[in-house]
Amino acid sequence: MSNPDNSPLASAHHEEEDTPAVSSPKVGFLPIETNWFDRLFISVVIWVALSLFWFRFVEPLGLSIWISNAIALALAVLIITKG
């Protein structure tokens, strides 16, 4: 009987355990587990939705789209850091 720890499968198993996780799920104020890319994606989705809403309903009242961009940027920072 050979030592199981010296077998190729055992070493491959150890190698997998040593490999760091690509993304680490985080518990924040969002209701789902997210990694940084998920939170960036959510921020971009909100930015586009807010911009379209702004074009349709707010910009005709005279408020610039840059205000919407600033709000979206602030939200993105909040979501990415605390989401």
Add this chain to the structure above:
Amino acid sequence: MQSNRLGWILLAPTLVILFFFGVLPFIYVVYVSFHQWNPFAADPTMIFNGADNFRKIVFDAEFLNSVSVTVIFVLFAVISELVVGYVLAQAFMKEFPGKAIFRTIHTLPLIMAPIIVGSVWKLMMTPSIGIIPHYLNAWFGISINIGTSPVAAFATIIIMDIWHWTPLVTLTLIAALVSLPPDPFEQAQIDGANKRQIFFHITVPMIAPAVVATVFIRLMDALRTVDEVWMLTGGGPGSATRFVGVHIFKEVFPKTNYGYGSTISVIVLYLTIVACWLLYVTMLAPRNKKD
């Protein structure tokens, strides 16, 4: 580290192909969406116009109508396909005479090109020569004309889509049902669970990933339906069946308005991604556990 590098080497061809055929065209469409561009005009240069195309799109009544028509179509078609597909998948899990022949015939619509499906249904639905209006009139006294009735045209497109794509749903659900382990079902039966309880508490949670994947595929396909509709109704009568795909086609090709067409494409892609993401979050995403 060795396996990590090997993984990247094996992935490299796919990533390169994806970059050139997926990412680059997407970036180019986003770039064009910020321009006014008619390549067939006397002056074919691209003119940067900032976010003006996006300003225009939120007030474009034709586009907003096409989005609402598409959403209604997608809801009806995908839900119907899921229900009919599940019933058929459950039927195929049982043995009955002629099962093999029925399964083959049932799968045949899948191998037909959408444009052929559209033209065949056009022939079947044309008043005076079509078999469906003829028998509806002869048997039930119903007169149907998809050229003049918006409801008939819309309903026909939904039925055509269900006929065409339900086999795909059936096949994926059969694959999911076949792979289910028998133990939980036997245990539930021993514990006295009825069929409804077994369906909602065991079958549905266990096939949920397959259902979501199937809905993803059908949702994305249904949102970009063009050729079948183009052949059957051409988007009419009026704008009753002018889905976003048809709207983009009419904007880009007859009007040669490439900039605005790209803007519509980007928005439709955005809506598709958001719809799929919401579905994923609702059905599959792991919840935060806060103590």
